[in-house]
Amino acid sequence: MTQKTKHTSDFRPLDVQAIRGDFPIFADTPPLAFLDSAASTQTPRPVVEAMDAYYDTYRSNIHRGVYRISEEATDQYEKARQKVAQLINAPRTSQVVFTRNTTESINLVAYSWGSLNIQQGDEIVLTDLEHHSNLVPWQLLAQRTGATLRFLEITDEGLLDFTQLRDVLSPKTKLVAITHVSNVLGTITPIQSIIDAAHTAGAKVIVDAAQSVPHFHVDVQQLDCDFLAFSGHKMCGPTGVGVLYGKSELLDDMPPFLGGGSMIRSVERDISTYADVPAKFEAGTPSIAEAIGLGAAVDYLTQAGLASIHVHEQELLKYAHERLQEIEGITIYGPAPHQKAGVISFDMEGIHPHDIAGILDTHNVAIRAGHHCAQPLMKKLDVIATARASFYLYNTLEDVDRLYEGLQKAQTLMTRRNK
Amino acid sequence: MNIYQEELLDHYENPSNYGTLPNPDISHEEDNPLCGDKIRIDLIVEDDIIKEVRFSGHGCTISLAAASMLTEEIVGKSLTEVKKLSRDDILDMVGIPLGPVRVKCALLALKVLKAGAYGIKGWPGEEDE
Numbered sequence: 001m002t003q004k005t006k007h008t009s010d011f012r013p014l015d016v017q018a019i020r021g022d023f024p025i026f027a028d029t030p031p032l033a034f035l036d037s038a039a040s041t042q043t044p045r046p047v048v049e050a051m052d053a054y055y056d057t058y059r060s061n062i063h064r065g066v067y068r069i070s071e072e073a074t075d076q077y078e079k080a081r082q083k084v085a086q087l088i089n090a091p092r093t094s095q096v097v098f099t100r101n102t103t104e105s106i107n108l109v110a111y112s113w114g115s116l117n118i119q120q121g122d123e124i125v126l127t128d129l130e131h132h133s134n135l136v137p138w139q140l141l142a143q144r145t146g147a148t149l150r151f152l153e154i155t156d157e158g159l160l161d162f163t164q165l166r167d168v169l170s171p172k173t174k175l176v177a178i179t180h181v182s183n184v185l186g187t188i189t190p191i192q193s194i195i196d197a198a199h200t201a202g203a204k205v206i207v208d209a210a211q212s213v214p215h216f217h218v219d220v221q222q223l224d225c226d227f228l229a230f231s232g233h234k235m236c237g238p239t240g241v242g243v244l245y246g247k248s249e250l251l252d253d254m255p256p257f258l259g260g261g262s263m264i265r266s267v268e269r270d271i272s273t274y275a276d277v278p279a280k281f282e283a284g285t286p287s288i289a290e291a292i293g294l295g296a297a298v299d300y301l302t303q304a305g306l307a308s309i310h311v312h313e314q315e316l317l318k319y320a321h322e323r324l325q326e327i328e329g330i331t332i333y334g335p336a337p338h339q340k341a342g343v344i345s346f347d348m349e350g351i352h353p354h355d356i357a358g359i360l361d362t363h364n365v366a367i368r369a370g371h372h373c374a375q376p377l378m379k380k381l382d383v384i385a386t387a388r389a390s391f392y393l394y395n396t397l398e399d400v401d402r403l404y405e406g407l408q409k410a411q412t413l414m415t416r417r418n419k
Numbered sequence: 420m421n422i423y424q425e426e427l428l429d430h431y432e433n434p435s436n437y438g439t440l441p442n443p444d445i446s447h448e449e450d451n452p453l454c455g456d457k458i459r460i461d462l463i464v465e466d467d468i469i470k471e472v473r474f475s476g477h478g479c480t481i482s483l484a485a486a487s488m489l490t491e492e493i494v495g496k497s498l499t500e501v502k503k504l505s506r507d508d509i510l511d512m513v514g515i516p517l518g519p520v521r522v523k524c525a526l527l528a529l530k531v532l533k534a535g536a537y538g539i540k541g542w543p544g545e546e547d548e
Contacts (some may be wrong), residue, residue: 089461352479354454361425370454384455413423414480 011307020394022046029248033365033399038183038211038343038390042231043118045237050296061261062288063279077288080295081278087298088228089219089416090245097244097251097278103133103243105229106177108281112138113227114175115382117204120146120346123172125203126382127152127160129182129189132373136214138177147174154380158185158334165194169201170200180212184372185334186317186343188212195225196206201216204250207299210234214301214392215341216310232290237297241290244281251277258283276326301393309393313342316391316400320344325403327411333381343389345372348407351414355400359410365402423480424515430484434492447535448476449542451527453520456482458461460490465498468486474528481513481521486528498536506531515541 020026022044026032034042042371058069062077078093085093118124122149124138142149150168153161171177176198180191195205203319206227212218213228216408219277220228221241234242256263256274260283265273271416274280301309317337321344321360324330329349334340347353360367367389378384389403422477450457454496456478464473472490489511492512493537509529510517517525530542 352454352456352477354456354479354481354521355423358479358481358521362423378455413428 010165010302011311012305014304014308014312014393016312016394016396019044020396022300023394026389026394030364030402033291033363033395033402035365035367035391035395035399037234037392037395039368040239041214041392042394043238044236044297044300044308046300047238047293051238051293051309053284054289061285072289076292076295077286080298083295083298084243087302088213088245089221089234091221092248094277095245095248095251097246097281098286099229099242099244100240100279100287101231101233101242102208102229102232102241103137103242105227105242106134106206107137108244108257109227109229110141112257112281113204113250114145116167117249118145118147118174120148121172121243122174123170123174124148124176125150125198126151127169127178127189129160129179129185129187130177130374130376131179131208132181133210134177134179135376137405138175139342143240148172152178154187154377157336157339158182158187158381159339160187160189160194162190162193163301167198167216169197170295171202173198173201173203176203176379176389177208178205179208180218181209181341181343182334182374182377183211184374184377184386186340186345186390187335188209188340190226191225192223195223199224211341211343215306215313225249231262232294232297234302235294235297236292238287238290240287241294243294246277248277251281254281256280256283260284262286276335282324290359304393310389312393313391313395314338314396316397317342317344319397320389320391320400320403323400324407327404327407328410329364329415330407333386344390345388346385347383347386348411353385355414356387356407358412359413360403363402363406363409365399367403367404383386420460427480427484427515430487431480434472434474434483434487436472436487436494439475440471440473442474445535445538447529447531449480449527449534451478451523453492453523454479456524456527458482458486458528458531460486460528460535462535463482464498466489467499469493469496469501478527479524481517482524482527485509485513485525489528493532496502501532504533 022277023042058072060070060073062074081096085096198205204226207225209230213230228245233239263283333345357369369387370385424436440461444464445462448459458476461473474486
């Protein structure tokens with residue numbers, strides 16, 4: 001993977017024990033084995049402290065206050081934008097729009113860019129791996145405009161069937177909306193090749209990076225993606241803040257998404273002119289504390305080193321595959337560890353995923369069970385639900401051992417009874 | 420208290436009234452789209468009294484054990500009484516504290532039963548809201 005090799009020079013092993021010290025939630029003995037970071041991560045103290053500092057010492061609205069603490073709030077909010085821009089190597093800080101989350105970022109593009117660029121007969125290419133957040137907005141756009149959705153399918157291993165790309169892309173393709181990492185299978189998609197092929201076909205590309213930006217280096221200039229969306233709460237930041245990156249020429253031409261304060265230049269009774277990006281897309285008072293918290297989260301992850309985080313997760317993932325495969329009746333979905341991010345989806349013969357998660361919970365091991373907001377993928381895998389463990393920088397090999405032991409106990413408890 | 424209690428597991432392992440009826444007076448099926456659990460309940464009803472009941476489907480321990488307990492409870496009762504069964508009646512039967520997600524599992528059988536008793540296509544809204 002290019003993202004990994006490019007940055008291996010900054011690799012140093014994570015000091016996981018020191019990192020865990022920054023997360024009060026792990027202070028109990030035995031600690032919580034939190035294996036659901038793909039849904040939402042835990043929050044380190046520096047992130048909470050950055051938000052506390054805003055609330056305790058300079059709480060005020062941004063942009064228009066002509067007093068000291070409002071200038072401080074504006075400054076910190078904009079610094080957070082700079083940090084995010086640096087993280088993804090955006091050419092300009094103004095290309096980073098703060099939203100509520102990945103879902104809102106994608107909806108912004110679907111409504112704003114979509115209303116201007118998608119017409120009847122146009123095609124939008126998606127994949128079988130998409131989270132509902134990168135599927136439903138395009139369904140709605142297709143319904144509004146008469147456009148058609150087309151899908152890249154996955155192989156039995158849970159990889160994208162790249163050979164179909166040539167058939168699916170056509171002059172009708174206006175947009176390819178694709179996840180960088182599957183939240184269910186962990187599959188890392190061949191995003192670079194897909195972006196290059198889409199551009200050759202004349203289509204724009206939006207990348208759902210909710211599961212990639214938190215876990216390894218993503219460089220928007222290298223990828224040359226047109227849009228990229230991710231969430232703060234999956235990268236040690238707070239809930240309520242997300243990011244949309246876009247190419248300047250696209251963002252500049254797009255009409256506003258939400259109207260209101262902050263996004264205007266001048267307002268008359270019947271007509272308004274709009275502010276430049278990113279303000280054009282940030283109507284109303286934004287999540288100021290949360291954006292500042294996200295900035296602190298970016299600092300935290302950068303300090304730990306994204307390359308180091310990725311290597312650590314790979315180690316956990318490989319170990320989890322080895323251990324879980326020892327369990328009788330287990331099925332692990334998705335590709336081999338080296339082809340995916342720190343996610344392991346599985347089910348166990350004769351045990352409902354809800355029961356797996358329920359029994360693990362009694363051992364203080366938190367995993368997710370359900371359709372993971374990816375019902376079409378569940379259908380493709382021919383399962384109703386799966387159990388899913390996911391890893392982040394604070395997880396340990398002991399967490400994996402506790403998952404393994406919990407699963408053994410679940411099996412003893414449940415399969416004795418199905419005989 | 421642990422939700423994986425012997426009593427619940429016994430119902431899951433050896434559910435009462437599991438199966439289907441060949442000529443039911445009422446037969447209804449619903450699923451929980453969140454987790455894919457699906458339960459069907461068949462009833463033989465004479466003069467408003469439930470004479471026989473069977474349930475079938477698939478689901479987690481909680482949803483199947485609650486269905487098993489519910490079917491034990493309703494044989495000999497009238498449809499009028501069944502219509503009055505509430506969320507709390509089911510949670511009392513299950514007898515252990517459940518989180519909000521698992522409450523939906525426990526109440527699936529009741530939703531199926533009440534929709535069947537009222538002769539409607541599906542139970543409107545959530546029992547637990």
